[in-house]
Amino acid sequence: MKPEALDEVLAELRISLERDDLNKAIAIIEALSPADQADLVEVLDSPDQLALFAHLDPADSADMLEEMENQEAAALAELLSSAQLADILDEMEDDEAADILGDLPAEKVSATLREMEEPKDVIPLLRYPDDTAGGLMTRAVITLRPGWTANDALTELRRVGPRSDSTYYLFVIDEQEKLLGVIGLRELVTAPVETRIADLMWTDVVSVIVTTDQEECALVLSKYGYLALPVVDEIGRFVGVITADDLIEVAEDEATEDMYLMVGITGEERAFDPARQSILKRLPWLAINIVTLFIAISVVDAFEAVIAGMVALAVFLPVVSGEGGNAGSQTATVIVRGIALGEVGPRDVMRSLTRELRIALVNGVVIGLGTGLVVYIWKGDWRIAVAVLLAMILNFLMAAATGVLIPLGLQKMKVDPALASAAFVTGFTDTFGFLFFLGIASLLM
Amino acid sequence: MKPEALDEVLAELRISLERDDLNKAIAIIEALSPADQADLVEVLDSPDQLALFAHLDPADSADMLEEMENQEAAALAELLSSAQLADILDEMEDDEAADILGDLPAEKVSATLREMEEPKDVIPLLRYPDDTAGGLMTRAVITLRPGWTANDALTELRRVGPRSDSTYYLFVIDEQEKLLGVIGLRELVTAPVETRIADLMWTDVVSVIVTTDQEECALVLSKYGYLALPVVDEIGRFVGVITADDLIEVAEDEATEDMYLMVGITGEERAFDPARQSILKRLPWLAINIVTLFIAISVVDAFEAVIAGMVALAVFLPVVSGEGGNAGSQTATVIVRGIALGEVGPRDVMRSLTRELRIALVNGVVIGLGTGLVVYIWKGDWRIAVAVLLAMILNFLMAAATGVLIPLGLQKMKVDPALASAAFVTGFTDTFGFLFFLGIASLLM
Numbered sequence: 001m002k003p004e005a006l007d008e009v010l011a012e013l014r015i016s017l018e019r020d021d022l023n024k025a026i027a028i029i030e031a032l033s034p035a036d037q038a039d040l041v042e043v044l045d046s047p048d049q050l051a052l053f054a055h056l057d058p059a060d061s062a063d064m065l066e067e068m069e070n071q072e073a074a075a076l077a078e079l080l081s082s083a084q085l086a087d088i089l090d091e092m093e094d095d096e097a098a099d100i101l102g103d104l105p106a107e108k109v110s111a112t113l114r115e116m117e118e119p120k121d122v123i124p125l126l127r128y129p130d131d132t133a134g135g136l137m138t139r140a141v142i143t144l145r146p147g148w149t150a151n152d153a154l155t156e157l158r159r160v161g162p163r164s165d166s167t168y169y170l171f172v173i174d175e176q177e178k179l180l181g182v183i184g185l186r187e188l189v190t191a192p193v194e195t196r197i198a199d200l201m202w203t204d205v206v207s208v209i210v211t212t213d214q215e216e217c218a219l220v221l222s223k224y225g226y227l228a229l230p231v232v233d234e235i236g237r238f239v240g241v242i243t244a245d246d247l248i249e250v251a252e253d254e255a256t257e258d259m260y261l262m263v264g265i266t267g268e269e270r271a272f273d274p275a276r277q278s279i280l281k282r283l284p285w286l287a288i289n290i291v292t293l294f295i296a297i298s299v300v301d302a303f304e305a306v307i308a309g310m311v312a313l314a315v316f317l318p319v320v321s322g323e324g325g326n327a328g329s330q331t332a333t334v335i336v337r338g339i340a341l342g343e344v345g346p347r348d349v350m351r352s353l354t355r356e357l358r359i360a361l362v363n364g365v366v367i368g369l370g371t372g373l374v375v376y377i378w379k380g381d382w383r384i385a386v387a388v389l390l391a392m393i394l395n396f397l398m399a400a401a402t403g404v405l406i407p408l409g410l411q412k413m414k415v416d417p418a419l420a421s422a423a424f425v426t427g428f429t430d431t432f433g434f435l436f437f438l439g440i441a442s443l444l445m
Numbered sequence: 446m447k448p449e450a451l452d453e454v455l456a457e458l459r460i461s462l463e464r465d466d467l468n469k470a471i472a473i474i475e476a477l478s479p480a481d482q483a484d485l486v487e488v489l490d491s492p493d494q495l496a497l498f499a500h501l502d503p504a505d506s507a508d509m510l511e512e513m514e515n516q517e518a519a520a521l522a523e524l525l526s527s528a529q530l531a532d533i534l535d536e537m538e539d540d541e542a543a544d545i546l547g548d549l550p551a552e553k554v555s556a557t558l559r560e561m562e563e564p565k566d567v568i569p570l571l572r573y574p575d576d577t578a579g580g581l582m583t584r585a586v587i588t589l590r591p592g593w594t595a596n597d598a599l600t601e602l603r604r605v606g607p608r609s610d611s612t613y614y615l616f617v618i619d620e621q622e623k624l625l626g627v628i629g630l631r632e633l634v635t636a637p638v639e640t641r642i643a644d645l646m647w648t649d650v651v652s653v654i655v656t657t658d659q660e661e662c663a664l665v666l667s668k669y670g671y672l673a674l675p676v677v678d679e680i681g682r683f684v685g686v687i688t689a690d691d692l693i694e695v696a697e698d699e700a701t702e703d704m705y706l707m708v709g710i711t712g713e714e715r716a717f718d719p720a721r722q723s724i725l726k727r728l729p730w731l732a733i734n735i736v737t738l739f740i741a742i743s744v745v746d747a748f749e750a751v752i753a754g755m756v757a758l759a760v761f762l763p764v765v766s767g768e769g770g771n772a773g774s775q776t777a778t779v780i781v782r783g784i785a786l787g788e789v790g791p792r793d794v795m796r797s798l799t800r801e802l803r804i805a806l807v808n809g810v811v812i813g814l815g816t817g818l819v820v821y822i823w824k825g826d827w828r829i830a831v832a833v834l835l836a837m838i839l840n841f842l843m844a845a846a847t848g849v850l851i852p853l854g855l856q857k858m859k860v861d862p863a864l865a866s867a868a869f870v871t872g873f874t875d876t877f878g879f880l881f882f883l884g885i886a887s888l889l890m
Contacts, residue, residue: 312749
């Protein structure tokens with residue numbers, strides 16, 4: 001539904017709630033898709049949310065809760081009684097139920113699990129962090145044995161079908177629960193009924209381990225074009241699958257996180273979070289940047305006498321440092337993104353460095369010559385122009401080197417390369433930009 | 446396969462090719478998954494690629510070509526003969542075949558289509574750009590009629606099954622080809638054979654139009670948790686589906702594009718593209734930034750006399766402008782990403798502006814006070830300290846305003862907000878940073 005239409009429905013819903021006309025409110029909600037319901041209910045106050053959930057069908061509540069943002073869903077789940085929450089979680093896919101329980105306090109979790117009908121599929125999932133394969137997978141998967149016929153498999157499917165609603169692949173395992181192969185439901189349905197599963201299955205299957213990072217899972221799935229990715233535990237037993245739709249969200253979230261980290265916003269921030277939260281997420285980075293800026297200006301301070309002798313130098317300081325920072329951000333972004341997409345790794349240091357230094361040399365010379373020429377025409381002083389030219393070339397090379405080495409170095413130290421790269425790189429290009437420019441200028445005077 | 450293992454296989458493959466031992470080379474290739482094959486063949490020279498493709502089975506060639514990067518696949522496809530290419534495309538899903546044809550010259554396309562066995566599913570797809578729903582969808586979908594029974598549907602499935610390998614949903618259409626509903630293959634298989642399709646299908650289906658942008662498709666699919674997204678044409682006829690695995694790649698690519706645009710890299714760039722290409726992709730932006738930097742330093746130039754009177758002012762110029770730029774990048778990134786994820790739009794201008802100005806005021810006062818204090822302790826001149834404090838607060842507010850208004854303004858003008866936002870915002874924070882600082886300083890002198 002378009003945001004404008006949703007706003008109208010929201011207004012209508014609020015009116016019904018103010019009038020305590022819960023039947024009307026429920027009718028409004030039930031006319032929407034779960035995703036739209038979630039958008040709407042998220043913005044209501046807690047008492048209104050609770051009133052609605054007390055009257056909604058647990059299955060509908062489950063669909064809606066699945067669609068809500070993690071934070072919002074957790075806040076609401078915490079307000080519901082354990083019995084109420086258990087009814088809702090019983091209707092959910094087990095990976096989603098585990099995600100919601102994972103955000104609740106331990107007492108609430110155990111109370112809710114006690115009230116649930118089938119907590120046994122959910123409990124193992126609580127062991128894995130949300131952002132790993134184990135946290136993303138569902139255990140509601142249909143498994144077959146290689147010796148069965150297609151007909152046996154269809155019988156099994158009819159028996160357990162309704163409980164397994166997350167995938168259209170069937171997984172073939174042996175007695176030790178090792179994954180032997182996969183069959184698409186379509187191949188199964190169209191095969192002659194007596195065909196053996198072992199002859200139908202596709203054995204060249206790529207799987208991930210429960211501890212695999214979610215970003216890696218998204219890359220594997222998109223590389224191999226699967227709609228569901230099998231997950232095995234540490235000793236190779238098949239334990240569940242991750243479906244493609246969950247991994248699109250992962251790809252979006254990881255990209256957002258990296259973009260935010262590159263400008264120094266740590267942790268999730270959405271465009272309409274309360275301002276207070278955002279202040280604290282952005283402040284630490286601004287403080288770190290002030291420190292790097294002070295290091296950089298201490299260079300300018302050391303050259304105060306040179307600047308006093310020729311004040312025009314002060315005018316061109318921002319050009320050398322700023323443009324170096326821009327070139328460095330380009331390099332750092334390409335490397336950081338390459339690391340995130342699994343295309344650049346520790347063994348690519350020399351290759352990346354050679355490539356980026358070549359780019360920097362050409363762009364540094366082109367931009368440096370252009371800028372130097374303009375400076376000469378403007379100020380009529382060849383010494384300033386030459387200082388700008390040489391400082392820019394050197395600073396572009398510095399930008400390329402730090403833009404490659406800092407992200408790859410952070411990766412080696414197991415720090416997210418997106419986090420600190422931009423700040424460190426511009427720290428270097430500011431400091432060395434000033435040093436190159438004022439150093440060369442004072443030599444030429 | 447791990448990159449290290451793949452390197453070993455590559456070395457082995459190269460040795461066989463040098464010895465003209467094609468049987469060995471083919472055996473090496475065929476032992477790998479298509480995705481790994483593609484990684485390997487991409488890095489070979491064209492003559493080696495052609496030698497391999499002349500001996501590979503068309504179906505294997507098709508799998509491999511599908512997995513290759515667009516650029517690489519197009520380059521190779523152009524070298525193959527039309528007959529050879531047609532054999533390969535016949536084995537491909539029609540959306541993939543259309544993607545490859547879409548990157549070739551018109552003559553090659555028509556020659557290849559003439560040689561293909563069933564070009565009729567591919568031709569309509571050539572009308573749509575790669576980055577729209579029409580370009581991403583496959584037409585190999587199974588459609589049912591509402592009056593059929595489950596048994597009729599299974600019969601149809603067995604008849605057309607092998608040709609439709611892309612989805613596990615079946616789509617119900619009426620005589621005008623309007624989409625009536627969807628059935629999961631599992632529900633169909635587990636339903637009693639005489640159940641009517643109309644009673645099995647789920648009618649509350651969200652679809653996209655052929656012209657819908659790919660980014661929007663990814664958002665819709667992940668919002669509703671589908672594994673396949675139905676596509677309709679301009680007059681509402683059902684024409685195909687997009688599968689979730691294709692949209693993960695879209696989410697990754699769009700995020701990469703936005704990250705690149707924010708630092709002024711236009712067009713696709715991969716970490717190991719030839720340096721020459723990257724130089725040209727990065728240079729225009731660096732040139733534009735030089736122009737904004739010259740605008741900013743013309744402000745400094747106008748205050749040359751003030752700086753000559755107190756050279757210490759030159760030292761603190763980069764602090765005010767640089768920190769304003771950092772704050773502005775944070776705001777612009779949150780807004781640009783919010784627009785990309787469909788969370789922020791034209792109607793959110795006032796809401797975003799209020800929020801960002803509040804954040805900027807608090808962070809500006811905190812950072813400004815801290816910086817002003819250090820400046821006072823360092824230089825012992827309260828006028829510089831006060832100028833730094835006030836200029837920083839004003840520049841943070843400028844950063845917040847431009848960080849909101851520029852991306853939303855660009856969106857309104859149908860320009861990708863990621864493209865120019867960062868440069869414009871830092872252009873403003875540089876220029877006004879200098880102006881605020883030097884202006885206030887000269888008033889205080």
